[in-house]
Amino acid sequence: MAQQFGARFNNIKIILVRPQMGENIGAVARVMLNFGLENLCLVAPRDGWPNSKAIAMSAGAEEVISKVKIYPDLLSAIADDNLIYAATVRSREVNKEVITPKNLTKEIINLPTNAKISIVIGPENSGLNNDDISYANKIITIPVNTKFGSINIAQATGIICYELFANQNNLSDKYDNIQELANANEINDFFEHLEGELDNNNYFKSLDKRKTMINNLRSLYKRVNNFSKQDVRTMRGIINCLAKD
Amino acid sequence: MAQQFGARFNNIKIILVRPQMGENIGAVARVMLNFGLENLCLVAPRDGWPNSKAIAMSAGAEEVISKVKIYPDLLSAIADDNLIYAATVRSREVNKEVITPKNLTKEIINLPTNAKISIVIGPENSGLNNDDISYANKIITIPVNTKFGSINIAQATGIICYELFANQNNLSDKYDNIQELANANEINDFFEHLEGELDNNNYFKSLDKRKTMINNLRSLYKRVNNFSKQDVRTMRGIINCLAKD
Numbered sequence: 079m080a081q082q083f084g085a086r087f088n089n090i091k092i093i094l095v096r097p098q099m100g101e102n103i104g105a106v107a108r109v110m111l112n113f114g115l116e117n118l119c120l121v122a123p124r125d126g127w128p129n130s131k132a133i134a135m136s137a138g139a140e141e142v143i144s145k146v147k148i149y150p151d152l153l154s155a156i157a158d159d160n161l162i163y164a165a166t167v168r169s170r171e172v173n174k175e176v177i178t179p180k181n182l183t184k185e186i187i188n189l190p191t192n193a194k195i196s197i198v199i200g201p202e203n204s205g206l207n208n209d210d211i212s213y214a215n216k217i218i219t220i221p222v223n224t225k226f227g228s229i230n231i232a233q234a235t236g237i238i239c240y241e242l243f244a245n246q247n248n249l250s251d252k253y254d255n256i257q258e259l260a261n262a263n264e265i266n267d268f269f270e271h272l273e274g275e276l277d278n279n280n281y282f283k284s285l286d287k288r289k290t291m292i293n294n295l296r297s298l299y300k301r302v303n304n305f306s307k308q309d310v311r312t313m314r315g316i317i318n319c320l321a322k323d
Numbered sequence: 324m325a326q327q328f329g330a331r332f333n334n335i336k337i338i339l340v341r342p343q344m345g346e347n348i349g350a351v352a353r354v355m356l357n358f359g360l361e362n363l364c365l366v367a368p369r370d371g372w373p374n375s376k377a378i379a380m381s382a383g384a385e386e387v388i389s390k391v392k393i394y395p396d397l398l399s400a401i402a403d404d405n406l407i408y409a410a411t412v413r414s415r416e417v418n419k420e421v422i423t424p425k426n427l428t429k430e431i432i433n434l435p436t437n438a439k440i441s442i443v444i445g446p447e448n449s450g451l452n453n454d455d456i457s458y459a460n461k462i463i464t465i466p467v468n469t470k471f472g473s474i475n476i477a478q479a480t481g482i483i484c485y486e487l488f489a490n491q492n493n494l495s496d497k498y499d500n501i502q503e504l505a506n507a508n509e510i511n512d513f514f515e516h517l518e519g520e521l522d523n524n525n526y527f528k529s530l531d532k533r534k535t536m537i538n539n540l541r542s543l544y545k546r547v548n549n550f551s552k553q554d555v556r557t558m559r560g561i562i563n564c565l566a567k568d
Contacts, residue, residue: 101346109478111471139471180489221489226356226384233354233481240482244425244466 085191090242091117092235093155095210096201098124104135105232106199107142112236113243119147119155119196152198152210153266159196160259161189162300164214165234166206167227173297176217179241185216187245189304193259197238199231212293213262215300260310268310269296275321330436335487336362337480338400340455341446343369349380350477351444352387358481358488364392364400364441397443397455398511404441405504406434407545409459410479411451412472418542421462424486430461431487434549438504442483444476457538458507460545505555513555514541520566 092110097103097120107118120127127148136143149155156162163182177185186195198214200206211217220229220237229237260268273292282288299305337355342348342365352363365372372393381388394400401407408427422430431440443459445451456462465474465482474482505513518537527533544550 105475105478108475112467112474112478114468137473137475141471178489220485222357223359223488226386228382229357230350230353230382233350233357233478236478236481237485240465240485243468244423 086186087114087242087246088117089191089193090115090186090195090197091119091159092239093119093121093152093196093198094123094201094231095121095152095198095206096124097231098202100125100129100131101135102202102230102232103129103132104137104139104143105230106235107132107136107139107146109232109236110239111139111142113239114246115239115242116141116145117147118142118145119149121149121152121155123148152213153262156196156198156213157263158261159194160261161193162196162198162214162262163216163218164198164200164206164211165218165220165238166200166211167219167222167229173294174211174214174217175301176219179218179220179238182216182218182238183241183245186242190259194261196262197235199235202231208293212296213266213300258307260305260307264307264310265299265305268314269299271314272317275317278321331431332359332487332491333362334436334438335360335431335440335442336364336404337484338364338366338397338441338443339368339446339476340366340397340443340451341369342476343447345370345374345376346380347447347475347477348374349377349382349384349388350475351480352377352381352384352391354477354481355484356384356387358484359491360484360487361386361390362392363387363390364394366394366397366400368393397458398507401441401443401458402508403506404439405506406438407441407443407459407507408461408463409443409445409451409456410463410465410483411445411456412464412467412474418539419456419459419462419545421464424463424465424483427461427463427483428486428490432490435504439506441507442480444480447476453538457541458511458545503552505550505552509552509555510544510550513559514544516559517562520562523566 092106092115094103094106103120103123110116110118123129127146133143147155189195197218198206198210200210218238220234222229269292272295276282282291302309337351337360339348339351348365348368355361355363368374372391378388392400434440442463443451443455445455463483465479467474514537517540521527527536547554
């Protein structure tokens with residue numbers, strides 16, 4: 079069915095990280111289909127899958143429920159994706175650009191249609207942790223009453239999907255001849271390559287600082303617009319060159 | 324707390340008509356407060372009030388829950404309000420303007436700040452009926468996947484409140500010196516006066532047609548922009564004049 083909304087909508091997925099309540103998973107599935115999105119991934123859902131409460135709350139959103147994909151961790155869920163957006167209201171010491179759902183939509187309009195996009199949403203009790211957020215290119219924050227800022231995960235999903243759908247005419251297919259974008263797996267391999275070589279050369283002053291420095295380094299590369307497969311090859315070439323004995 | 328969002332937000336209320344599930348009432352309260360709205364009214368809630376499931380799902384939205392007002396019917400809930408908007412996706416044979424949540428927000432910006440506004444949302448199973456809708460000035464419809472258009476009532480509320488909040492800077496206080504708007508009670512009294520006189524003069528050709536003709540007549544007056552107390556007095560003067568023996 080998503081075909082009616084074009085390739086763009088087929089290339090967007092919602093990822094719930096460690097969701098706890100089946101009711102919320104079902105409510106997410108329902109509101110996704112209300113707004114024409116069908117790709118739902120669950121990372122380590124607390125109560126496993128399938129979940130009868132989720133199915134009841136989905137109110138017949140078969141196109142979503144029947145295609146739910148389960149992953150053990152966030153990296154495997156996003157492995158093939160080009161752009162990762164993490165929805166969180168918490169301000170943490172993370173050096174990433176923060177955008178609204180409206181600006182997310184504007185940004186997606188300018189991506190090539192075949193770009194694979196993940197929207198990542200955290201667990202009910204605690205939201206996304208810093209490790210989850212480290213995979214994201216940008217953070218989506220919904221403007222909210224700062225004195226009562228905790229939004230239900232299905233509501234947050236609903237508002238993001240609503241904004242995408244309300245602008246679907248602008249989101250129609252757009253085939254740009256730009257370089258093929260790198261996916262999260264390729265970018266992660268690049269990071270591990272770089273960090274391994276830095277370890278070999280005693281770049282990190284202490285184990286304490288290592289994690290922070292790596293997070294900052296990853297954040298820097300996550301801010302590159304349209305980071306392409308060719309860009310990754312270039313960077314890895316540089317590392318190989320510099321790291322030569 | 325709503326004071327922080329100005330008089331405008333204090334003059335907007337959400338009315339759930341014959342809501343069935345406490346969980347949905349609680350989810351509505353939570354998302355209202357997320358977006359700075361505190362006035363929630365329930366018309367004939369199925370399971371009465373207070374409702375422990377609603378309180379649990381409200382996740383601490385005390386400012387809303389503690390002020391919930393209960394009414395036996397929709398007219399008494401809207402009696403003091405000037406503008407009534409009914410949220411429904413169903414297309415019925417109702418002769419009313421249909422607007423999106425975005426356009427609702429644009430419209431409210433142009434109303435005087437002291438205008439009292441009701442947003443009316445129907446029960447889970449069936450939505451608003453034609454009698455409920457007859458009280459509305461306009462219909463709000465959320466743009467949606469037409470093949471899966473039934474939105475959860477808390478999601479619908481959330482999207483409408485989100486649009487209002489996202490535009491709160493444009494919604495700030497605006498004290499126009501326009502005539503004082505008529506409220507739903509005054510308009511209802513006018514309708515009953517008019518319809519009573521029409522009955523006395525055998526205007527309605529048959530009892531069958533009476534209801535349809537009255538609905539059309541009420542719809543016509545509901546489409547008057549900024550229908551003021553003075554307008555109501557003028558119309559009632561005309562009726563009194565024409566109906567004289």
